[in-house]
Amino acid sequence: QVQLVESGGGLVKPGGSLRLSCAASGFTFSDYYMSWIRQAPGKGLEWVSYISSSGSTIYYADSVKGRFTISRDNAKNSLYLQMNSLRAEDTAVYYCARDYMDVWGKGTTVTVSS
Amino acid sequence: QSVLTQPPSVSAAPGQKVTISCSGSSSNIGNNYVSWYQQLPGTAPKLLIYDNNKRPSGIPDRFSGSKSGTSATLGITGLQTGDEADYYCGTWDSSLSEGWVFGGGTKLTVL
Numbered sequence: 415q416v417q418l419v420e421s422g423g424g425l426v427k428p429g430g431s432l433r434l435s436c437a438a439s440g441f442t443f444s445d446y447y448m449s450w451i452r453q454a455p456g457k458g459l460e461w462v463s464y465i466s467s468s469g470s471t472i473y474y475a476d477s478v479k480g481r482f483t484i485s486r487d488n489a490k491n492s493l494y495l496q497m498n499s500l501r502a503e504d505t506a507v508y509y510c511a512r513d514y515m516d517v518w519g520k521g522t523t524v525t526v527s528s
Numbered sequence: 529q530s531v532l533t534q535p536p537s538v539s540a541a542p543g544q545k546v547t548i549s550c551s552g553s554s555s556n557i558g559n560n561y562v563s564w565y566q567q568l569p570g571t572a573p574k575l576l577i578y579d580n581n582k583r584p585s586g587i588p589d590r591f592s593g594s595k596s597g598t599s600a601t602l603g604i605t606g607l608q609t610g611d612e613a614d615y616y617c618g619t620w621d622s623s624l625s626e627g628w629v630f631g632g633g634t635k636l637t638v639l
Contacts, residue, residue, distance in 0.1 A: 449628065451573075458530065459565070459573065459616050461628035473627045509572055514563055515618065516584060518572040 416440035416517050418510050423522030430500050430526070436493040436510030436519060444468075444488035446513045450495050452506035453521075462508070463495065478504075500526045531556060532617055532631035539637040540607050548602040548634045550617030556629055560620040562600040564593055567614045567633075576615075577602065604636075612638050 422434040436448070450462040463484040464473045472484055483496040493510050507521040533551040540546040550562065564577040575584055577593035580600065592603045600617055617631040 451628075451630075458614075458633040459567075459618075459630045461618075461630060464628065475627055476625050514561075514575075514578050515565065515573070516575045516578065518574065520572050 416512075418512065418517055418519035420508060420510055420519045420522040423508065423524045425525045425527065426500055427528050428501060428526055431496070431498045432500065432524060434495040434497065434508055434510075434522060434524070436495075438491045438493065438512070441512070441517075443486075443491040447471075448486060448493045448513075449511050449515065450484060450493075451509045451511055451515070451518075452504075452524075453509070454503070454506040457506075460506075465493070497524070500524075502526050530632040531621060531629040532619070534615075534617060534631035534634045536632070537635045537637065539639055541639050542607050542609060544607050545603065545605045546607060546636065547604075548615050548617075548636070550600045550602070550631050552598050552600075552619065552629075554598060555623040556598075556619050556621040557595065557600055558598040559622060562593065562595050562617055562619045564591075564600075564602045565616045565618065567616065569613070573616065607638050609638050612636055 417439045419437045426432050447466045449464045465484045481499045485494045505526050509521045511518045561579045565573040566576050567573040576591050580595040581593040590605045594601050614633045616633045621629045
């Protein structure tokens with residue numbers, strides 16, 4: 415079945431880095447654009463980044479521009495989010511989602527705290 | 529402050545109908561398709577409506593979507609206690625900071 419599974423979350427100190435992964439299965443990953451979306455504790459959804467099916471087109475939210483890098487490996491059916499210079503306000507559950515967000519993973523939790 | 533404006537909460541009795549509004553601008557709702565997502569407590573969001581008014585397979589026809597100008601509306605009929613959730617609208621924004629935008633979310637309470 416169509417599935418997205420995020421991993422790589424954890425506790426990191428302010429200024430630190432983390433790399434999230436999203437493993438896709440059950441569909442032709444290389445046909446779809448993908449997004450990362452996050453949700454801070456008790457808050458709403460915030461779109462983070464988008465990458466086209468080939469990886470040639472990328473967009474970022476202003477809040478993460480210059481600090482986060484989205485990438486994908488179509489041969490490995492995987493999506494990534496490299497997060498640098500992390501701040502307390504980046505603390506959230508991070509979800510990967512397919513296309514117009516018709517499929518979501520269960521999320522991985524990132525906590526930025528000293 | 530979200531780019532798309534939703535009411536923070538709505539409520540209605542079981543069996544009744546409720547609508548949730550989502551207001552935007554010409555750079556987002558006015559020129560792009562709108563999606564709606566349901567997030568049950570403690571779970572990931574789920575797509576309810578896409579392309580303004582289309583339902584993915586498996587979504588009951590109690591859920592409907594519409595769009596007019598720079599606003600969109602989610603309708604839910606025959607309310608059930610299992611519909612208690614947070615609902616979010618979302619669309620692409622073609623302004624200077626191009627990207628996807630969500631509404632702030634609406635908490636639905638089924639009394």
